[in-house]
Structure formats: C-alpha cells, structure tokens
Amino acid sequence: MSEPLAAAPKAELCELVAVVYAGDYVNKLSGQRIERECLTRMERGCRALVINFRDTELVNSIGVSILLGVIDEAERRGARVAFTNVSLHTLKLFELLGLTRLVLLADSDESALATLEEFSAQPNGH
Amino acid sequence: MSDSTRMVLHAFAALADLGEEIAETSDFEEMVRSALHVVLGAMGIRRGAVAEFDRERGALHFVAARGYDDARALDLSPKSQPTANGNGGHAAQDFARVERELREKLSGVEVVTPLVVRGELVGVILLGGKASGEQFTQEEKELARALGRHVAVGMHNHRLLREVERRAEENRNLYESLKGSYKDTVRAFAAAIDCKDKYTQGHSERVGKYSEIIAREMGWKDDEVEAIAIGGYLHDVGKLVVDRDIINAPYRIDAKQSSELNRHPAAGYEILRPITHPFADIPLMARYHHERPDGRGYPEGLTEEQIPPGARIVSLADSFDAMTTDRPYRRRRTFEEVVADFRRNAGRQFSTNVVLALCRALLKEARGETRPRHMIRMLGKDYVEEQTLPALVQLIADLESGSAATV
Structure with a gap:
C-alpha cells in the first residue's frame, strides 16, 4: 500500500498475512478504507489479517459494523482475523459487542503474526 | 465505568x-x-x-x-x-x-x-x-x-x-405542454392576422423568427428568446381592428388611412394586455414596435432608452421583412439596398446594436457558419449573393467602431 494519510489505515503485505493499521477514529470513512484494504489483501491470497488499533481512540457504531463485515468476509474465505494493540476502552466495547469472540487478540503484531502464520501455513487454514 | x-x-x-x-x-x-x-x-x-x-x-x-x-x-x-x-x-x-x-x-x-x-x-x-x-x-x-x-x-x-x-417533474411536463399549446395558439393567431393582409402572407411568423435570431445573436437567455419570438408573432395583432381595405390597398395609402393604420400598435397592446402570458413585455412589443430611437416613431414618439429592448428588436425584424418581401405597390429591395438602408438608419430608425446583431447573424448564415440557415431560407437562397457580402462585412465593421448604444 502506498504511504497513506496519517489517519488512514496502512498495510504491510507479506504473502499470506497482512497487517492493516486502523486510524485514530474508526467510523464510516476510515472503516470503509480498512474494509477495502482487507478485501484487496484477501483477494490477493492473504489468509490472515492483523488489524492494528494502536492509534485508535474511538470506534463508532458504523465502524463496529464494518469490522463485523470484515470478520464475516474473512470467515467466508477461510481467512482469520487478529486485533492488536487494542486500547482498554475499545477492548471493553469489543467484548460487550461480542467481537472478541470472533477474532484473535494479541498485544503486538509479532505475537499475532506468529499465531496466524502458523494458522495460514496449515492446509486450508486449519 | x-x-x-x-x-x-x-x-x-x-x-x-x-x-x-x-x-x-x-x-x-x-x-x-x-x-x-x-x-x-x-x-x-x-x-x-x-x-x-x-x-x-x-x-x-x-x-x-x-x-x-x-x-x-x-x-x-x-x-x-x-x-x-x-x-x-x-x-x-x-x-x-x-x-x-x-x-x-x-x-x-x-x-x-x-x-x-x-x-x-x-x-x-x-x-x-x-x-x-x-x-x-x-x-x-x-x-x-x-x-x-x-x-x-x-x-x-x-x-x-x-x-x-x-x-x-409532472408539473414541468404539464408546463411544457401548456407552453406548447400556447405557442400553437399564438401561431394560429399569427396566421389569422396574416390572412387579413393578402400581401403579407407569413409576415408575422417571419418577424417572430427574425426577432428570435437577433435576440439569440445578442446573447439573450433561452426564455427571453422564446418571449421575443412570441412578441414577433403577435406584433401586428392590432391590425385585426383596422379596415381590411386599408391593409390591402394596392397603392400608397393617404394620410387619413395612414392614421387609421397607425392605430394598430396601441390596439394590439389593448388586445394583448388582459392576457396572462408566460413571458413578460409581449404587449409592450406590440405597442412600441413602430417607435424609433430618434423619437420620430409612433404611437408615443419614444426615444432609444425609452423603447423596451424587445420592441427595438421586433421593430427591425418587422422592417427587415417589409424590405425583403414584395408589396402590392413595390418589389422587394435588393440586398445592397437593404444594407444601405441599415447604414443610413442605424441609430435613427433602428437601434444600432440590433442592426449589428441582425447583420452578424445573417453573415454567419451566408458563410455557412451556422445551421440551420433560417434567414437564408426565408429570404430565398439567391437573395444574399456572394459579391454583396463585402458590403455587409464593411457595415458590421463600421457599426462596431461607431457603436455605443446598448440594448
């Protein structure tokens, strides 16, 4: 991905795992950017997505819905999603809304990548 | 929390x-x-x-x-x-x-x-x-x-x-439909006016068309151009109250008859005034289409600034058609004569800018720069000959250099 705006998500691409950075406020606009980025990566063969929330201070209802859509799409394609660097406030919200039951949570991209690479290296992701 | x-x-x-x-x-x-x-x-x-x-x-x-x-x-x-x-x-x-x-x-x-x-x-x-x-x-x-x-x-x-x-959208369509009906009625009315004068068949329609072309050349907006076309169609509606024998006299009419004929602009205004038109000033175009910038026109002897813009255009369109069509007592003028008349009367009988616009539009049609060529069709394709164009070009140049009035 080319160098994005400060608040825009960015992704570091490797063959099977991609890291997408959420901005400081995940709403309709930034959520759609995350969604586009994730879909593009999955279409190119990514089987594991890491969404890094290190800059995220707020996720609104539309942002939550879009993240749920990304998780569902990944599920349909046999890919997995990890959330990393989630702040306590956002983590509580994700827990209450059930998102944490659908994704892998990790403190850092490295630990998420280690788990996901293991996952994506398995045939059919299993 | x-x-x-x-x-x-x-x-x-x-x-x-x-x-x-x-x-x-x-x-x-x-x-x-x-x-x-x-x-x-x-x-x-x-x-x-x-x-x-x-x-x-x-x-x-x-x-x-x-x-x-x-x-x-x-x-x-x-x-x-x-x-x-x-x-x-x-x-x-x-x-x-x-x-x-x-x-x-x-x-x-x-x-x-x-x-x-x-x-x-x-x-x-x-x-x-x-x-x-x-x-x-x-x-x-x-x-x-x-x-x-x-x-x-x-x-x-x-x-x-x-x-x-x-x-x-429905209302727009209805409005367009009503406007179409209005225009058809106006055209029918114009045909009725022209029927009264056996020597000027199609005069009102041509004046409407010339007026439209002049206004467009002067940069008027579409709805204003539509209005002036209507004004052109109806400018002689007052002739309906003038004795048919005077209108159709196969000779130059005398002073008394001329006075009777000169009632038609005011009569036209009275006929058109009570009607609600979709465009403004149409009754005024009928009333003042025989006024002149030099104040020697009728019925009120207005001067250039006092004559409504639409009436100035209809006035020239009316005279241009009169000059370029045969009448019972004379043949139509040659194009050179018309150009000479314009040169002589610009700023006197006709508003200079209006003459300029008509000349420019005519030149464009003669050179094939605009389509369709309505004026050439109405005048006849041989009326404006190639060798007369330099005189027209020169007139335009002279009017441009000396033109100051605006419509």
Missing part, C-alpha cells in the same frame, strides 16, 4: 451517528445502508436487512442487507390484497402479515422491527445473529425499535422527497 453504562453511551452515540447519516446523506440507498450499519454496530449484530414497504403493492423491497443473501430475491408479494390504503392506521395489520411471511421464508431472523411513521408501515428491519452468540435481550429489542423510529422517519422523508420530485 460499568458495562451497562458503556453500552448506554455506545447506544447514544449510535443514535447520534444515525441522525447524522439520515440528515447528511441525500442518496436513499446509501442512507439506508448506513442506517443498517448503525443498527448492526450498536448491538454487535452480524446479519441484518432493511426493507421498504410498498403500500400500493403491499410488498417489501429490500434496500440493504448483510448476511441475508437470499433476501433480495425473496418474493414477498401478498397473496391477498394489501390492507394499507394510503390513509394510514394499518401499520399493525401490515406488519403482522409481513413479519409472519418473513419468518416463514427467511431463516435466521431473530428480530423483526417495524418502521412506522404516523400509523403507516414504511418498512422493516430484520436482525439475526449477535456476534456474542447470545439471544437478543428485551433492552436490545427496545433499542432496535428506538433506532427504527429514526430510520423510519428518514425513509419516509426520502419517500416524500421522491414524491415531490415526481410531482415537480
């Missing part, structure tokens, strides 16, 4: 998000898609759809859906006549039937929320599959209903807006 407080705050924020999306999104489908996102995101729901209720057919139309891939193709047309009749108050009956059908035909529907405005069902929201895997709580169903009320108002307002747009 407790979990319940956190959820209440998230719900409040969702309500605010929803209000913003409804108020700021002009595209109906985009607004509904965003509204669905808000509802799903407010409660962490994986599947949902928003459908619009068609009162006329009593059927549902899915506008946005996620996770209900079969919803869009679902035929929910009623088996019986719809209960809604457009008067409102049937929301409960409509909703009961729609909810029953939805639950029968779609799998995984956990909550169906009616979208009701003023007792009328405008649509439904379907929800199913919370991310937590838990059942919907009573509070969540209440929240869905609260959000649904806002979505319903948004959809209703969009529907009203579409209805207003449809009616506006």
Whole structure:
C-alpha cells in the first residue's frame, strides 16, 4: 500500500498475512478504507489479517459494523482475523459487542503474526 | 465505568451517528445502508436487512442487507390484497402479515422491527445473529425499535422527497405542454392576422423568427428568446381592428388611412394586455414596435432608452421583412439596398446594436457558419449573393467602431 494519510489505515503485505493499521477514529470513512484494504489483501491470497488499533481512540457504531463485515468476509474465505494493540476502552466495547469472540487478540503484531502464520501455513487454514 | 453504562453511551452515540447519516446523506440507498450499519454496530449484530414497504403493492423491497443473501430475491408479494390504503392506521395489520411471511421464508431472523411513521408501515428491519452468540435481550429489542423510529422517519422523508420530485417533474411536463399549446395558439393567431393582409402572407411568423435570431445573436437567455419570438408573432395583432381595405390597398395609402393604420400598435397592446402570458413585455412589443430611437416613431414618439429592448428588436425584424418581401405597390429591395438602408438608419430608425446583431447573424448564415440557415431560407437562397457580402462585412465593421448604444 502506498504511504497513506496519517489517519488512514496502512498495510504491510507479506504473502499470506497482512497487517492493516486502523486510524485514530474508526467510523464510516476510515472503516470503509480498512474494509477495502482487507478485501484487496484477501483477494490477493492473504489468509490472515492483523488489524492494528494502536492509534485508535474511538470506534463508532458504523465502524463496529464494518469490522463485523470484515470478520464475516474473512470467515467466508477461510481467512482469520487478529486485533492488536487494542486500547482498554475499545477492548471493553469489543467484548460487550461480542467481537472478541470472533477474532484473535494479541498485544503486538509479532505475537499475532506468529499465531496466524502458523494458522495460514496449515492446509486450508486449519 | 460499568458495562451497562458503556453500552448506554455506545447506544447514544449510535443514535447520534444515525441522525447524522439520515440528515447528511441525500442518496436513499446509501442512507439506508448506513442506517443498517448503525443498527448492526450498536448491538454487535452480524446479519441484518432493511426493507421498504410498498403500500400500493403491499410488498417489501429490500434496500440493504448483510448476511441475508437470499433476501433480495425473496418474493414477498401478498397473496391477498394489501390492507394499507394510503390513509394510514394499518401499520399493525401490515406488519403482522409481513413479519409472519418473513419468518416463514427467511431463516435466521431473530428480530423483526417495524418502521412506522404516523400509523403507516414504511418498512422493516430484520436482525439475526449477535456476534456474542447470545439471544437478543428485551433492552436490545427496545433499542432496535428506538433506532427504527429514526430510520423510519428518514425513509419516509426520502419517500416524500421522491414524491415531490415526481410531482415537480409532472408539473414541468404539464408546463411544457401548456407552453406548447400556447405557442400553437399564438401561431394560429399569427396566421389569422396574416390572412387579413393578402400581401403579407407569413409576415408575422417571419418577424417572430427574425426577432428570435437577433435576440439569440445578442446573447439573450433561452426564455427571453422564446418571449421575443412570441412578441414577433403577435406584433401586428392590432391590425385585426383596422379596415381590411386599408391593409390591402394596392397603392400608397393617404394620410387619413395612414392614421387609421397607425392605430394598430396601441390596439394590439389593448388586445394583448388582459392576457396572462408566460413571458413578460409581449404587449409592450406590440405597442412600441413602430417607435424609433430618434423619437420620430409612433404611437408615443419614444426615444432609444425609452423603447423596451424587445420592441427595438421586433421593430427591425418587422422592417427587415417589409424590405425583403414584395408589396402590392413595390418589389422587394435588393440586398445592397437593404444594407444601405441599415447604414443610413442605424441609430435613427433602428437601434444600432440590433442592426449589428441582425447583420452578424445573417453573415454567419451566408458563410455557412451556422445551421440551420433560417434567414437564408426565408429570404430565398439567391437573395444574399456572394459579391454583396463585402458590403455587409464593411457595415458590421463600421457599426462596431461607431457603436455605443446598448440594448
């Protein structure tokens, strides 16, 4: 991905795992950017997505819905999603809304990548 | 902060998000898609759809859906006549039937929320599959209903807006149709005027067309050009009250007869004044089309600035047609003679800028620079000969260099 705006998500691409950075406020606009980025990566063969929330201070209802859509799409394609660097406030919200039951949570991209690479290296992701 | 407080705050924020999306999104489908996102995101729901209720057919139309891939193709047309009749108050009956059908035909529907405005069902929201895997709580169903009320108002307002747009389009079409009828009536009227004068068949129509061409050349707006064409058609309507023998005299009329004939501009004004025209100033074009910039015209002897712009144009168009058509007592003038007349009378009998516009338009047609060539067709294709064009070009140059008045 080319160098994005400060608040825009960015992704570091490797063959099977991609890291997408959420901005400081995940709403309709930034959520759609995350969604586009994730879909593009999955279409190119990514089987594991890491969404890094290190800059995220707020996720609104539309942002939550879009993240749920990304998780569902990944599920349909046999890919997995990890959330990393989630702040306590956002983590509580994700827990209450059930998102944490659908994704892998990790403190850092490295630990998420280690788990996901293991996952994506398995045939059919299993 | 407790979990319940956190959820209440998230719900409040969702309500605010929803209000913003409804108020700021002009595209109906985009607004509904965003509204669905808000509802799903407010409660962490994986599947949902928003459908619009068609009162006329009593059927549902899915506008946005996620996770209900079969919803869009679902035929929910009623088996019986719809209960809604457009008067409102049937929301409960409509909703009961729609909810029953939805639950029968779609799998995984956990909550169906009616979208009701003023007792009328405008649509439904379907929800199913919370991310937590838990059942919907009573509070969540209440929240869905609260959000649904806002979505319903948004959809209703969009529907009203579409209805207003449809009616506006109908009115536009009706207006165009009435304008067409008006123009046809005017043309028929113009033909009736010309019938009275056996020597000037088609004069009114030609004056209308010349006026239109001149006005367009002068940069008038489309509706103003339409108006002046009408003014041209009707400029001689006052001749209806003039004795036919005077109009058709095969000789130069005497002073008394001339005085009688000169009544026609004022008479035309009186005929046209009580009529509500779609364009302004048409009666004035009839009244003042024999006025001259030098103040020697009639009926009031107005000077250049006092003569309405439309009347100045109709005046030249009228004289130009008179010069270029045969009359009982003389043949039409040659084009060189017309150019000479324009040179002599620009600023005196005719407004200079109007003469300039007519000459420019005529030159463009003669050179084939504009199509269709209405003036050349009306004048006859051999009337403006190639060798006469330099005189026209020179006249334009002279008028441009000496022109100061504006219309």
